[in-house]
Amino acid sequence: MTVAPPLANPLRAGPRLARTPQPCALVIFGATGDLAARKIVPALYNLALQRLLPAAFAVVGAARADLTSEHFRESLHADLVKFSRTKPINEDVWRSFAESVHYVSTRDGEGYETLRHTLADLDVRAGTNGNRLFYFATPPSAYGPITDLIKQHRLTENVNARVVVEKPFGHDLESATELSEKLQGVFTEDEIFRIDHYLGKETVQNILVLRFANGIFEPIWNRQYVDHVQITVAESLGIEERGAYYEQAGALRDILQNHLLQLVALVGMEPPVSFDAKSVRDEKLKVLRAIRPITMEQTDTNVVRGQYGPGFIEGAPVPGYCDEDDVADDSMTETFLAIRTFIDNWRWEGTPFYLRTGKRLPKRTTEIAIQFRAAPHAVFSQEAAEGMEPNALVLRIQPDEGISLKFGAKVPVQGIRIRSVNMDFVYGASFMVDAPDAYETLIIDALRGDATLFTRQDEVEQQWRFVDPIAQAWAKGRGPVPVYPAGTWGPAEADLLIAEDGRTWRKP
Amino acid sequence: MNVMTTIDESVWGARTDGVSALERELARLRRSSGAHAKEQGVPVARASVLNLVVFATREIHARRAAETVNELATRHPSRAIVIVADREPGGRAELEMHCQLSHPDGAQQVTYEQILIRARGAADRRLVSAVIPLLLPDLPVFLWWTETPPLDLPYFDDLVWLADRLIVDSGDFARPDHTLPRLHAVARSGANRYGVTDFNWTRITPWRELVTQFFDVPAWRPFLDTITGIRVGFAVDADGREIHPSQALLFIGWLASRLGWSAVESLAPSEAGGLLFAMRRPDGQDIPVRVRPRFIPSLDEGDLSGLRIQSEVGGRHAEFVVKRSETATHATALVTVGGRGMSERIVPLGRPGVSELLGEELTIARSDSIYEDALAVLVALTTG
Numbered sequence: 054m055t056v057a058p059p060l061a062n063p064l065r066a067g068p069r070l071a072r073t074p075q076p077c078a079l080v081i082f083g084a085t086g087d088l089a090a091r092k093i094v095p096a097l098y099n100l101a102l103q104r105l106l107p108a109a110f111a112v113v114g115a116a117r118a119d120l121t122s123e124h125f126r127e128s129l130h131a132d133l134v135k136f137s138r139t140k141p142i143n144e145d146v147w148r149s150f151a152e153s154v155h156y157v158s159t160r161d162g163e164g165y166e167t168l169r170h171t172l173a174d175l176d177v178r179a180g181t182n183g184n185r186l187f188y189f190a191t192p193p194s195a196y197g198p199i200t201d202l203i204k205q206h207r208l209t210e211n212v213n214a215r216v217v218v219e220k221p222f223g224h225d226l227e228s229a230t231e232l233s234e235k236l237q238g239v240f241t242e243d244e245i246f247r248i249d250h251y252l253g254k255e256t257v258q259n260i261l262v263l264r265f266a267n268g269i270f271e272p273i274w275n276r277q278y279v280d281h282v283q284i285t286v287a288e289s290l291g292i293e294e295r296g297a298y299y300e301q302a303g304a305l306r307d308i309l310q311n312h313l314l315q316l317v318a319l320v321g322m323e324p325p326v327s328f329d330a331k332s333v334r335d336e337k338l339k340v341l342r343a344i345r346p347i348t349m350e351q352t353d354t355n356v357v358r359g360q361y362g363p364g365f366i367e368g369a370p371v372p373g374y375c376d377e378d379d380v381a382d383d384s385m386t387e388t389f390l391a392i393r394t395f396i397d398n399w400r401w402e403g404t405p406f407y408l409r410t411g412k413r414l415p416k417r418t419t420e421i422a423i424q425f426r427a428a429p430h431a432v433f434s435q436e437a438a439e440g441m442e443p444n445a446l447v448l449r450i451q452p453d454e455g456i457s458l459k460f461g462a463k464v465p466v467q468g469i470r471i472r473s474v475n476m477d478f479v480y481g482a483s484f485m486v487d488a489p490d491a492y493e494t495l496i497i498d499a500l501r502g503d504a505t506l507f508t509r510q511d512e513v514e515q516q517w518r519f520v521d522p523i524a525q526a527w528a529k530g531r532g533p534v535p536v537y538p539a540g541t542w543g544p545a546e547a548d549l550l551i552a553e554d555g556r557t558w559r560k561p
Numbered sequence: 562m563n564v565m566t567t568i569d570e571s572v573w574g575a576r577t578d579g580v581s582a583l584e585r586e587l588a589r590l591r592r593s594s595g596a597h598a599k600e601q602g603v604p605v606a607r608a609s610v611l612n613l614v615v616f617a618t619r620e621i622h623a624r625r626a627a628e629t630v631n632e633l634a635t636r637h638p639s640r641a642i643v644i645v646a647d648r649e650p651g652g653r654a655e656l657e658m659h660c661q662l663s664h665p666d667g668a669q670q671v672t673y674e675q676i677l678i679r680a681r682g683a684a685d686r687r688l689v690s691a692v693i694p695l696l697l698p699d700l701p702v703f704l705w706w707t708e709t710p711p712l713d714l715p716y717f718d719d720l721v722w723l724a725d726r727l728i729v730d731s732g733d734f735a736r737p738d739h740t741l742p743r744l745h746a747v748a749r750s751g752a753n754r755y756g757v758t759d760f761n762w763t764r765i766t767p768w769r770e771l772v773t774q775f776f777d778v779p780a781w782r783p784f785l786d787t788i789t790g791i792r793v794g795f796a797v798d799a800d801g802r803e804i805h806p807s808q809a810l811l812f813i814g815w816l817a818s819r820l821g822w823s824a825v826e827s828l829a830p831s832e833a834g835g836l837l838f839a840m841r842r843p844d845g846q847d848i849p850v851r852v853r854p855r856f857i858p859s860l861d862e863g864d865l866s867g868l869r870i871q872s873e874v875g876g877r878h879a880e881f882v883v884k885r886s887e888t889a890t891h892a893t894a895l896v897t898v899g900g901r902g903m904s905e906r907i908v909p910l911g912r913p914g915v916s917e918l919l920g921e922e923l924t925i926a927r928s929d930s931i932y933e934d935a936l937a938v939l940v941a942l943t944t945g
Contacts, residue, residue, distance in 0.1 A: 070766075
């Protein structure tokens with residue numbers, strides 16, 4: 054893993070030329086799968102459209118199927134027509150990009166030898182020069198065997214290699230640690246890029262910008278001013294065709310373990326020294342470690358689970374979870390969860406974080422609401438202040454990305470009457486169109502070797518450490534899992550959970 | 562010439578009598594827009610991230626500029642103050658103001674405020690006094706000067722003094738060879754107060770990106786230090802009217818300033834109607850530079866049509882070529898080393914419209930020293 058650092062390029066200076074990565078070969082394992090078709094290849098093509106791919110670049114698809122490069126390109130083109138965020142497809146650009154796309158069947162060891170020769174050949178012929186990014190887009194069960202084969206066939210010898218691993222990263226602490234150890238037999242931790250695609254979203258990155266590029270929010274971002282925090286990740290979709298996966302995962306592993314806890318970390322973390330991989334992830338880890346664990350015994354009092362029954366979404370009837378394909382008729386898998394947790398540190402002591410996520414909720418929305426304490430003393434008469442609510446700062450992640458601040462204002466009549474108004478910052482219609490897709494951002498970062506927006510081993514493990522006891526409590530517990538009709542905000546138990554503390558869920 | 566006497570109020574809104582009347586009118590418009598939105602259940606935000614002052618001497622230019630700003634309003638919500646100084650003779654000197662509020666397409670939640678200031682007669686020096694009270698406080702001011710900026714006149718100084726950024730388009734200059742050196746002086750003297758940029762610089766960003774990408778490749782990087790020749794083509798009209806190749810010269814200026822080349826002679830016309838001159842590498846080697854006009858109907862005058870960089874390392878000859886397609890939608894980027902094709906890529910390279918150019922410039926809040934360095938070389942070449 055020693056290649057002389059390239060000579061600096063004096064042309065790459067100034068504010069306009071900053072983002073193109075160094076020459077690289079991208080190897081996609083699971084190249085014929087769903088993720089490659091829906092996300093990775095469309096992202097690469099759109100990067101090519103923006104002229105963001107390096108001049109020396111190659112994609113090598115690897116999978117079990119016996120395909121020629123020609124057939125592989127054809128099938129990618131068909132996928133692209135379906136899934137590209139920009140349409141129609143620019144055929145000239147596609148053809149030129151497709152020339153850098155190759156396919157190797159990795160059904161057996163011989164396939165890996167072919168892969169090694171192909172990569173060595175590209176290093177010289179295409180100029181990728183020993184820079185390789187392996188992308189594991191396979192089912193998680195294949196991560197281990199592929200890693201072994203990479204090692205066995207010396208694909209990382211004497212080159213700069215990195216690996217991108219998709220979620221789920223393990224299914225509990227033990228399996229996640231095992232997987233990390235397995236990968237570390239071939240790659241150093243700095244070379245392992247664990248994807249949590251939420252971190253690639255513009256507005257998620259904007260949490261850090263809002264907090265740390267502004268001086269006015271940080272002083273009130275603590276227990277003295279914040280009453281509580283609510284984070285909602287709501288989907289109106291059901292499980293689609295992912296029944297088999299979802300039965301194993303549930304909302305706990307699918308959303309809480311990664312996306313929700315990452316959002317908690319970004320909202321709760323201390324200011325990093327700088328916006329680089331180590332500083333940001335060190336701070337995230339600190340706050341993840343400060344999240345108060347919920348033991349198996351405490352699960353019932355702090356966590357509510359639910360499963361959607363039949364109901365209506367956007368006016369159309371939808372089946373209940375147990376009636377979905379590949380789902381057991383008596384499945385106990387949760388499609389909803391609500392949780393009350395605390396961060397035990399100087400900044401957040403005693404401030405509850407309420408998190409909830411679910412499928413088949415009334416709308417698709419992700420938001421973080423910082424609810425501030427009410428004004429300390431009632432200056433105005435109760436009658437005047439009737440419409441008053443405490444201040445709230447809401448970060449909307451999707452859709453309608455933006456930030457709004459709720460505050461009380463005087464209604465323009467004689468005398469005092471107060472009403473809450475929202476000051477809204479909307480990213481705006483055309484901004485949303487322009488915002489890069491999360492996968493584009495993350496692929497560029499991985500090619501550039503910037504791990505800031507990827508999760509580190511210790512973060513992932515800490516997240517499992519939090520989730521495991523809850524999973525165990527549920528596995529032991531008998532049920533029943535409360536059922537909520539599709540198209541509602543979860544079971545009544547969730548409302549009780551927050552009502553115990555004298556608070557209510559927002560209607561996002 | 563003297564045809565425009567009244568302002569089209571359907572475009573520019575109602576006439577108001579002075580700054581405070583104008584602010585009152587805007588407040589009234591905001592209220593009625595707010596009431597309308599409330600009925601529909603959409604909140605209206607008056608998001609503003611910048612002030613944009615546009616200067617034009619003809620209403621038609623002002624109108625086009627206003628359309629451009631409107632297109633950008635969702636991305637760069639702003640207050641736009643459009644000045645039309647048509648200086649209609651005969652009348653007395655006075656400023657006429659109009660204002661209106663609009664919702665850019667499809668974005669109910671964003672409003673965009675547009676103010677027109679029309680200067681009649683000899684009212685140039687009064688302009689700044691009307692602009693200052695109309696600027697939204699505490700937000701950056703972008704001054705977009707259409708056509709040739711009168712860099713030596715006091716009212717230009719008045720207005721640029723307000724600005725954080727001056728945006729011009731040397732493609733619209735009447736005499737770029739005269740104005741660019743002055744622009745460079747202005748950029749230099751204003752360096753601490755405002756940044757200067759040129760749409761012709763924005764137009765060559767993709768070309769710079771493509772050339773930069775060539776030399777990110779370690780195997781090709783050594784060729785960057787030993788360039789032996791450059792050719793740049795630019796588009797001209799069918800009638801062969803002489804135009805100033807500012808984009809081409811800015812591109813060469815950029816390469817030269819990044820690589821430490823110096824001008825050894827000022828520009829001399831070559832036989833083919835272009836320019837041929839030499840520049841000197843830091844190691845003393847001279848590099849012939851050729852700038853050639855091409856007739857390409859799909860391009861605007863002055864747009865780059867292609868470029869070729871030649872180099873040699875240890876007897877191995879290399880060529881780096883970017884060639885624009887006839888349709889002006891794509892470019893092909895080619896690398897040849899030792900006579901062997903190493904890489905050929907097709908990438909999109911269209912002709913950005915003014916709103917794309919302006920949108921790009923509005924994202925950059927301060928001066929761009931890379932541009933100023935490139936401009937300095939251009940000036941050194943053209944003034945000898």
